[in-house]
Structures are given as C-alpha cells and as structure tokens.
Amino acid sequence: MFNALFKRFTSQKPSKNTAKKRLQFSLIYDKLEVNDTTLTDLQNDIVAVISKYFEIDKDALELKVKRDDDVSALVFNTPILQVKRKRAS
Helix, strand or coil, X not given: CHHHHHHHHCCCCCCHHHHHHHHHHHXXXXXXXXXXXXXXXXXXXXXXXXXXXXXXXXXXXXXXXXXXXXXXXXXXXCCEEEECCCCCC
16 A cells, blocks of 8 residues: 555656655654555545645645654645635625
8 A cells, every 4th residue: 555655646667766765755654653544544634625725736746754863744745726716705
C-alpha cells in the first residue's frame, strides 16, 4: 500500500533516487508511527478542507513528512487553480 501511495505523489519512473526517497519516507513514517491508512485519511481530510476555498489540482498534490534533527514537519503542496468565490446572499 505504501508503494501505491508513493507512486500517487510522484510521477517519476523508478530509479536509485526514487528508491532512496521511498526508504527515507518509510523510515520517517516508522519513527513517527504513521501508517499508510493514517496518511491517506489525513490527505483526504486536507483536500476536503482546502477544496472548500480553492479549486486545486488533485493529481499534482504532494504530501511529505520532513525531518530535521528533533523536529518533523508535514508538507502538503498542491497547485491552486483558482479561488472559489462565495456568492453574495
């Protein structure tokens, strides 16, 4: 399941760098005790909230966990196609 999730976030052909990134993500997720289901659910929730306000390119979105020493960061990146305007009542 992790491989399918990883392929969804990347459009690169398998390579040495891709394998290295996959291993890094796997190690980070294991250390943070984050499983594939949690990441998929998190991504779906984030997309639902952002989609209320923006039209986004769901095919180009990217969800990453970055780690520096003792700090981890969740990075969600997606192109915004346009702002959804609320209709005046």
